[in-house]
Amino acid sequence: MPATQAFASHPRVDSLDPGGFQARLADGLGLRIGPFDVHIKARATALAEPLYRLYGHYPLLDDARVFSCHLRLEELRAALPKSVRRVRFTVDGRQPHDDMPAEQALAVLEWGFNLVIALRFHRFLMLHSAVLERNGGALLMPAGPGHGKTTLCAALAHRGWRLLSDEFGLLRPGKTAFVPIPRPMPLKNASIEVMRNFAPQAELGPSIEGTIKGTVAHVRPPRDSVDAAAIEAPARWVVFPRWQADARLSFEEVPRAEAFMSLARNAFNYEVVGQAAFETVRDIVDRSRCYRLVYSDLDEAVELFDRLARGVGAEVESSDGESQALPVAGEGR
Amino acid sequence: MTESALPGRSAKRTVSERSDNVRRLVKRALNDPGSLRELEPRQLDLTLRLMRRAQLLGRLAAQLQRLDLIDAFPHPVPDILFSAIAGAETRARVARWELDRLAWALQDAPDTALVLLKGCAYMLAGTPNAIGRAFGDVDLLVDESMLPSIESQLIDHGWLGTRLSAYDEHYYRNWAHELPPLTHREREVEVDLHHNILMRTARLKPSAAMLLDDARRLAGSRYSVLSPVDMCLHAMTHLLYSGEMESGLRELVDITELLRHYGDKEPGFWSAFWPRAEKLDLARPAYYGLRYARMLLGAPVPDPVLAASASAAPPAPIGPLMDRLIPTVLFPPHPDESSRHIEASRLLLLVRQHWLRMPPLLLARHLGYKAWLRFRERKPAD
Amino acid sequence: MRWRSATSDEFLWAEWDREFVVFHRPSGQTHFVNAASAALLRDILVDPMDALDASRALAGQTPDAPEPDADFARHVFGLLVRFEELGLVVRVSP
Numbered sequence: 051m052p053a054t055q056a057f058a059s060h061p062r063v064d065s066l067d068p069g070g071f072q073a074r075l076a077d078g079l080g081l082r083i084g085p086f087d088v089h090i091k092a093r094a095t096a097l098a099e100p101l102y103r104l105y106g107h108y109p110l111l112d113d114a115r116v117f118s119c120h121l122r123l124e125e126l127r128a129a130l131p132k133s134v135r136r137v138r139f140t141v142d143g144r145q146p147h148d149d150m151p152a153e154q155a156l157a158v159l160e161w162g163f164n165l166v167i168a169l170r171f172h173r174f175l176m177l178h179s180a181v182l183e184r185n186g187g188a189l190l191m192p193a194g195p196g197h198g199k200t201t202l203c204a205a206l207a208h209r210g211w212r213l214l215s216d217e218f219g220l221l222r223p224g225k226t227a228f229v230p231i232p233r234p235m236p237l238k239n240a241s242i243e244v245m246r247n248f249a250p251q252a253e254l255g256p257s258i259e260g261t262i263k264g265t266v267a268h269v270r271p272p273r274d275s276v277d278a279a280a281i282e283a284p285a286r287w288v289v290f291p292r293w294q295a296d297a298r299l300s301f302e303e304v305p306r307a308e309a310f311m312s313l314a315r316n317a318f319n320y321e322v323v324g325q326a327a328f329e330t331v332r333d334i335v336d337r338s339r340c341y342r343l344v345y346s347d348l349d350e351a352v353e354l355f356d357r358l359a360r361g362v363g364a365e366v367e368s369s370d371g372e373s374q375a376l377p378v379a380g381e382g383r
Numbered sequence: 384m385t386e387s388a389l390p391g392r393s394a395k396r397t398v399s400e401r402s403d404n405v406r407r408l409v410k411r412a413l414n415d416p417g418s419l420r421e422l423e424p425r426q427l428d429l430t431l432r433l434m435r436r437a438q439l440l441g442r443l444a445a446q447l448q449r450l451d452l453i454d455a456f457p458h459p460v461p462d463i464l465f466s467a468i469a470g471a472e473t474r475a476r477v478a479r480w481e482l483d484r485l486a487w488a489l490q491d492a493p494d495t496a497l498v499l500l501k502g503c504a505y506m507l508a509g510t511p512n513a514i515g516r517a518f519g520d521v522d523l524l525v526d527e528s529m530l531p532s533i534e535s536q537l538i539d540h541g542w543l544g545t546r547l548s549a550y551d552e553h554y555y556r557n558w559a560h561e562l563p564p565l566t567h568r569e570r571e572v573e574v575d576l577h578h579n580i581l582m583r584t585a586r587l588k589p590s591a592a593m594l595l596d597d598a599r600r601l602a603g604s605r606y607s608v609l610s611p612v613d614m615c616l617h618a619m620t621h622l623l624y625s626g627e628m629e630s631g632l633r634e635l636v637d638i639t640e641l642l643r644h645y646g647d648k649e650p651g652f653w654s655a656f657w658p659r660a661e662k663l664d665l666a667r668p669a670y671y672g673l674r675y676a677r678m679l680l681g682a683p684v685p686d687p688v689l690a691a692s693a694s695a696a697p698p699a700p701i702g703p704l705m706d707r708l709i710p711t712v713l714f715p716p717h718p719d720e721s722s723r724h725i726e727a728s729r730l731l732l733l734v735r736q737h738w739l740r741m742p743p744l745l746l747a748r749h750l751g752y753k754a755w756l757r758f759r760e761r762k763p764a765d
Numbered sequence: 766m767r768w769r770s771a772t773s774d775e776f777l778w779a780e781w782d783r784e785f786v787v788f789h790r791p792s793g794q795t796h797f798v799n800a801a802s803a804a805l806l807r808d809i810l811v812d813p814m815d816a817l818d819a820s821r822a823l824a825g826q827t828p829d830a831p832e833p834d835a836d837f838a839r840h841v842f843g844l845l846v847r848f849e850e851l852g853l854v855v856r857v858s859p
Contacts, residue, residue: 305781305782305784306781306782306784307780307781307782307784307785307786307797308784310779310781310786310797311786314795320795324793325777325788325790325793328777328779329777332779332786335779335781
């Protein structure tokens, strides 16, 4: 049995003071992030403080262990004026992409970690999906970039849902229970303000401008999500979300074979996992209700999910103006 | 305390201690994977990172799986190992399927020999080094006269040539021993059709006809593999003259395992080895292959064979230089180490390889172009 | 030209409401197929047949298949050629 139950036995990041954290980070420190024990070594101005804030609740590890990966962020040419400073991201001494502007260090580290997971950890079937839990059942929201799943996920995580992940639906092949990997959630551009309005109590990292996706700010995962990172959740609902400006809320069941294909296409490594991926996705589709959601108003969408969780019929006006109560409760066929 | 804080002499000693430790750990992982359980965690961590860098993690994981030892390791080692196994198994499946489709596409073509080279050969012949191996492309050796019809048959069945610059197209067709790679429009596997194992312009001239003559058809298969001695000679030649030093250690492991396997199983293997190397004009790479497989990885090369190979030893200054360069370049660098020293060695080796492959006049221009291409596209970490 | 499906243990099937997904183990590919294709692969082509016979068998089996005219037979022929390329069916010499 993996050591994920050992979360409670390690000190947290915020047991250090900020200066101590910065010093440890410069030498290299370990963080337990879901099933991954990550070694991070970073000397980059203005990285330590937001990292300390965003990962404050996470278990801090000593380095007498094997790590899932070793990430390094070095600032280059620190003597020059701020505008030409760049950071270099390396994994085990290798550089996967070009050097990036120093102000983007936090985003570079977060996206770099995503890259390492997606390229390496094929012992998991990795769906490109947000995952949240309520009442013991997991809500899976598979979507590519630009569909609004991170915003929706961040909102739900602050309204009674436990965050498992905003990006990676991690499954052990043959099981339909999701492995949590709570992480800071990157909001982009207009979503940042939307989230601040929706949940003023949410803790956000700095707004990082000029990235390839525009302006990015990370939402800290709620404490209970991090504390419960060892607790897996079985699939119960699959909802394919899409945000569309000015759209009327629309919530429809999706035929299961179609849901299967959409899930398989929205996986990072479906082909690599092969037969076990087929069987796992089939089992998820079998046991879950599958829907497609189109929304423009975040509050409306969150309220819909609330009704979904409570097993109340979700009344949604369909395109012909008729109100329908869609079956939302219970298991699959 | 970082290296830069130490005085010069101690820094050098630290670097050499580090590389000794690297070699020790890698050899231990190769020769006695089960003993890794006894390693102190930081050293185990380093070992796994080194094996990953050396493209040998899949092999290590497969060996530990066979020994039923994966779950004996602490978290997150099982996840790391199972992930490597999943990657290796998929690559093997992808290679097998590509071979299946190639045989399908060529089923109406004349029954000319399709000789598998490298990874696919090991996989279909079932040699011990095939387990957990990293595969890349499919490499086939065919009779030069059959190349045009095979190429056109594959194109008819959905394979496409990669789009190349005029320079690269010219390089492949006129200087190299292979066609530009073909890839099926729906898959991503590169199929390389060779008509010899060294470039046309290389100073060594192995006879493709001799290789094809001794090739063996695999039972129940459309494919053949080189004879055991030729398979080893090819691996040695490829290691030293292909320019792909990143996979160098893995290839030396291949060589060592093949020598051990065939030395044991193939009657007359060792007595045939050196005469064949000379006949194929591959004596120099064979000399190096035997030497370093035995010196670095303990390959069981009989003394008489080693003695015979001494006749192909390089002239005086080169030998000791290669003895220093080869291990430095083959073993993976320590992941935290600045690799300037290593890069210099690699560069020297690369120059030598290209010198063997191209007339000196073309070398500088070609190196300049290739260096520029490499700078332009960088490969992601795996 | 005649074809038969790949052996049944090469396939893993899942079906919901007459829509099928099938995993082909040797290639590692997953295909989304309709009822007619599923019928061809699972039942009809267990024994080798040509496109015309296959189209007749289909028409007899599936309620939503069109009349087995020349166009339909041509359509089935095209399907079989494609399946052969994917390795889902194998050509059998007469």
